Amino acid sequence: MPKVSTIQTNFTAGEISPKVRGRVDVTRYQNGAALLENCLVDIYGGVRRAPGTEFIGPVADMACSSLLIPFVFNRDAAYHLEFSDGVMRVIRAGAGIILKGGVPYELTIPYTQVELRELRYVQAADTMFIAHPDHPIHVLRRLAEDAWAINPAPFSVLPFGEIGHVFETFTLTLSDATVGTGRTATSSGSAFLASDVGRRITYLTGVAVVTAVSSGTAVTVEITSPFPGTAIDAGEWVLEDSPQTTLTPSAKGTVGQSITLTLSADGWRSVDVGKFVEVNKGMVQITAVSSGTSASGVVKQDLDSAVAAQAGAWKLQSSVWGGLNGYPSAVTLNEQRLIAGGTVKYPQGVWGSCTGLYYDFTQGENDTDGFFFNVDSDQVSLVEHLASVRAIITLTAGGEFTVTGGVEKPITPTNAQAKSQSVYGSNAVRPVRVGDEIIFVQRAGRKVRAMGYRAESDSYVAPNLTTLAEHITESGVVQMAYQQEPDSVVWAVLANGKMAALTIDRDEGVIAWTSHKADGFYESVSAAPAGDRDEIMAVVRREVNGQTVRYIERLNPDYTVHAGIMGESESGDAVWGGLTHLEGETVTVLADGVPQGMFTVSGGEITLPRVAHAVQIGLPVIPRIKTLPPEIMTPTGTAQSSKMRGHKYSLLVLNTTGAVVNGERITFRRFGSELLDKPPPMYSGWASVGDLGWHEGEMPIEITQPDPLPFHLLALVRHWTTNE
The missing domain is CATH 2.40.30 (Elongation Factor Tu (Ef-tu); domain 3)
Structure with missing residues (x-):
């Protein structure tokens, strides 16, 4: 057939899974790519080089993984908190690690390294409530940038209930563990009182009712449900109910x-x-x-x-919190109440404080009193997360629920309504809020869903955002952070050490996943406002000079390298230091806007072949774009599986300096006397490169930018021929 020219106007579908390779009938196939690595899709449809990373400093303990948590007092005072093994450090958004006395400020925290991933938190002004199932809810307060305090929350009234008494120091021995009357129960210490007649003794599936008290150590019981055995350890049996007397x-x-x-x-x-x-x-x-x-x-x-x-x-x-009952595993704020949920004894329980009184959980019948409700479902699943969007969103391993107080009414002790919305289940990864949706990771860790209200069905739905890109999150998601400005991007740390980025804009129909390598292993990510943009901070584990190191690195759009530094010298220098963190590594250099090639760091410095006034130095990172085979209707049907030959590829670029297409470099350089001794200028417009050769059902196009220079692709035109 004759030559044709087809255009791909956008990449708003992002990187497409190989499993979708045959779905040329899907619109998003036409707007996707086979590979988008170290790239970001913007909401306008173009794809650009992802931000490089700026070296901020080492973590608190190189031997331990750290967790980054955002702390946002306001847009002018925001922080990334580095939680390590028993220690917290503070990083000022837009600046760096907070120092005190010339060394990083540190605060002792009650959490170990293995407990960090189970932390749940919510913030109110300069106070953050932190929940963990093995610890009382703690309050973290910012007193000053270099003065923080963390203590158990000073609750005036904790949630309470008729939960009986656990004897943590006395064992219990039954004369017979089977159902029947006249059994005796003997404690290893004085445990029983006269008013215990009528109370129940429970252990696992066993239930016994006290019928007589012989002494402080012996009672007669009627066993109504058999016990697993006659010997019960201290701390395992409970004397239920209240004293049975006037x-x-x-x-x-x-x-x-x-x-x-x-x-x-x-x-x-x-x-x-x-x-x-x-x-x-x-x-x-x-x-x-x-x-x-x-x-x-x-x-x-x-x-x-x-x-x-x-x-x-x-x-x-x-x-009901503490001891064998456990502590809340999730926490949020809703309508001037502190909401907590999910303990060992009440895995699907949710408590609300009194209105306007975060530390008072006094329960009652007045509208402002505290409340308790249980999220009922056909399986018992711990409350993993609580969030507030139109309702209290309750995410468990078994399903998703909403809690409301009725039509246009706040939740009160007498009107709480918990409704099941879906049964996908979530895992331990803390969800993020994007607009009116809660983005959460499904139970197995590989699917990312967006839960939001739909007026047309008057219900909440949770569509899968990874349907066409399931391969990117296949290893599992371990943490997420949401960057609202300058683009709407969800950053996700993956179990394989990579990072995934989801550009999402519902109004514009953009759901675009891209994958990111770090020449290392991403371990944590955080987003916090820094001026007019949201700053992304990451913990990256690297192998440097034969040693395992962990660094705090800022994703910086001004950087085109990883773990990079910038330097300036008014008089100019050939020797540049400040590279101890990359000792023995091969780095790439941009000097006065011109790529200088690769150098090996020795003694924390490199030597350039010429003097430079401004440099950017760091680990090389290459953006890669691989396109999907095009589709057109031919006289005999489809072009798929037919032979394809590309003649020319035309790239529409914006503010770009160079690119490589299928191994052939496009420089975009323009000549003129005014350009001498200056860095290569950025170019916007069309540029083309030729191609030769036939391929069976394929038209492989790989676009890269191997130099540490700007790259932004808006559209791609293929000039090609297809024959059977």
Whole structure:
């Protein structure tokens, strides 16, 4: 057939999986590429060299991986926090590592290296709440750039419930573990009181009801559900429910009043101090226990009377966080409440603080009181993440849920509605918010989904963003960060040490994945505002001079190298130092805007063949673009599987200095006396290169920029012929 010219006007579909190679009928195939490496797609459709990385400094401990967490007080005071093994450092966005006394400022933190990936956090002004299932919720506060504090959150009232008592020092021995009456249970220490008659003893699947108390160490029980064995270790068995006896308050207490709570049989224990008693529609916090029948406390909610409450008409409640119950694994803020969820005992439980009182989880029936609800589903899955977008988004390993308070109403203790939206499940990677969507990683770690509300269906949906690029995230995603400016990009650290970038703009129909190499191993990434753009900071593990090192590196659009430095000399220098971090490595150099080739770092410096006034030095990084075979309709049908021959390829570029197409260099240089002794100018417009040879069902085109120079491709025209 005659020669044809076809144009690819954009790359908004990004890098396409080999599994989609035959889907020439899909529009996104026409807008994709077989490979986009070390490139970024912009929302206008072009593809450009990805930012290089600027060397900031070594991590706190070279032997340990670090986690970067953004801390944004405002757009003028934002930080990347480096969490390492028991230590935190501070990096000022747009600047560098914060020093104190000439050395990096460090704060001791309670988290080990292996615990870092399980941290969940949410920020309110200069305070960050940090949750971990093995630690109480902590509060991190910025006092000054070089003065930070981290402590357990000073809760005035923790969430509480009737959870019984765990005996952490006494073992329990049953005379018989099977169902039946007249069994005996013997404790290794004085554990039982008279009012324990009627309470339950539980361990795993076993349940026994106390029918008589013989002594502090022996009780008679009726086993209603068999126990796994007769011997139960200390800390494993629970005396459930509240003391089963009459309680009489000394007064009809009002909030703040001190009163006495008297039992008709021994029931108070010294460990009850700090617990709450719900009686006569009020609440009392125990402050002291003077005997087994007498305790004093402070009224937290008004009692409606001072009459005696019979057994079962009052409750002894204690904190549901801590000890064997575990601590919340997720945390967020919603409608002036601190929201926490997911503990060992209540894996699908979610708690909300009182309105406007982040440290008070007093539960009640008033709209401003704290609340608790359980996310019900057909499988028990720990709450992995909590987020706030129109509703409280609750992500578990088994599915995605929303919690609302009804139509256009805030959530209150009496109207919380938890609804299942999808059953994909999420993993430990912290989601990011992009517009009105929550971008999360599906349970297996390889699919990235966007959960958002759809008015047409009045529901939340979570479409797969990796459908056409599943190969990029195949190794698994381990962390994500969202860069809103200058382009909308989700950066994802992968388990194979690469980084993936997702340019996403729903309004423009852009969902474009690209892959990125570091001549090393990406371990963490963070995004924080720095002026008019969002800054991306990364932790990169490298092998330098035979040693394993870890560096903090900033993705910088002014850099075209990795782990790079810039230097200036008014008089000019041939010897340039500051390269100790790349000792023994081969680096590329841009001097006064001109590529100088490759040099080996020795003694922390290199020597150029000529004097230079401004240099950029670092590890080479090459952007690569490989196109997909074109498709046109021929007289006999499709061009696929037919022989293809390219005659000429025309590139539309913007502010570009050189490129290589299928091994042939395009320089874009323009001649003239005014250009002598100056760096090669950037070029915008069309440039072409010829090609020869037939290929079976293919038209391989690889476009690279091996020099540390600008590159931005807007469109590609193929002039070609196809024959059967």
